Amino acid sequence: MTDAVPALSLAGVNVAYDGYRALADVSLNVAAGEAFGLVGESGSGKSTLLRAIAGLAPVTAGTLRVEGETLTGQRRGRAFHARVQMVFQDPYGSLHPRHTIDRQLLEPLAIHGVDATSPRILRALDEVGLGAGFRFRYPHQLSGGQRQRVAIARALILEPAILLLDEPTSALDASVQAEVLNLLEQVRAERGLTYVLVSHDLGVVTHMCDRLAVMHGGRIVEELPADDLVAGRIGTDYTRKLMVASAGFRRGSDGHGHADE
Template identity: 60%
Template sequence: MIDINALTVRFKTRTGHFDAVREASFHVGEGEVFGLVGESGSGKSTILRALTGLAPVAAGQMKIGTHVLGEKLGRSFRRDVQMVFQDPYGSLHPRFTVDQTLREPLTINGIDRQDERIVDALREVGLGPAYRFRYPHQLSGGQRQRVAIARALIVEPRVLLLDEPTSALDVSVQAEILNLLRRLHRERNLTMVLVSHNLAVVGFLCSRVAVMRNGEIVEQRDIAAIRAQQVEHEYTRSLLRATSGYQRKPVQAVS
């Protein structure tokens, strides 16, 4: 479903240019959930933005389904590929009700039965009709992220790009959103790319993982190898150690 070969993303700076992503290559099968992990600034989110046409591609080839990125992309691409952003507080229009937020993509794509689809979309993400005419400031962070997911899914995409969708949420709410995404993947057979700095979050959803550092993919492994800590790159080992959490040293008795 997703085929990326030698992708380089380059930004202009005052002193020249900066390559945020360098020669990244990976492939995602139809219906697969693929993870991109790494520390902040490693280029994970930039790859997602390149896949949606929001970042400048300097070299390489990208293909999603039948769509070749770099060529003129029509409305069918925008419908097939949807993205959920990291910040649930910044990704929703503050003056749009939930109804307006969900109705806009339906209108743009000329999709009928809008009222019925809006109610169904809210119910699918665990929000009832009572939330339909609320504004973002009347919702919690988890509820906003559910609305953002409903907005992405309401046009029935084939690919869902997830840019750290739980990092701005409380731990208990993170679990709810992750369970929701896993259920939606199973029911819709969605192809997903999940960006995170947390290997535990990626391991919950993904079947394969690519580890990024300084704009490069340093290692790709399936999730079973990650769980067994069968990795080759020292940076991946450091991520695994960080994910395992803080281990307290035993206190020595004072004589």
């Protein structure tokens, strides 16, 4: 694509859980500063791909590179964690239920030996639109949207360059989703972050991303610019079927059919 080193580069990556092949020969390049989307239905391997990059899934073959550096095995060095962070789908499960927000944000700083934690925590809370008043609350005292903001603050507090977003808004109400998506866009614009966004929602992906890959059965079916998808310049039947399905229900079609029914 470009001669610049891609932020993220995957070649022939395979992931297997107990013999089940969750990812099959996935190759992918994400340029620095790009917002890249991964779309697919459940079991398509889109979340597994993110977890493989993060070192949370067993990679059995292939190479992964972050900013040109090859990652080996499931171990990731400290430098990796400072550069790549992740936001999880379920805001109710991704925050430790017995730690205050303060402690959730303090932990990454403590692990990486950062001093002057207090101002950084306050700045991080401020950046995601939560005031200092939230600092000493527990997750159960927060709404889903507020929890997801905390999760984003936690991911950003180490100032990474790449953010992996695993269905960051699918557990949220539509109006809250809009707020969180706006926040993510704003943060990206301010910091020039690279995003890899996983979602089942074509609306969210085309809204957030420049390019996207459609996944099915552990493979990448098609890779295309978001504008092409919107304009209907689609190469495969599977992508077309997804596009039709996400347009909503039509009386008379029984779901098997295509747009021309």
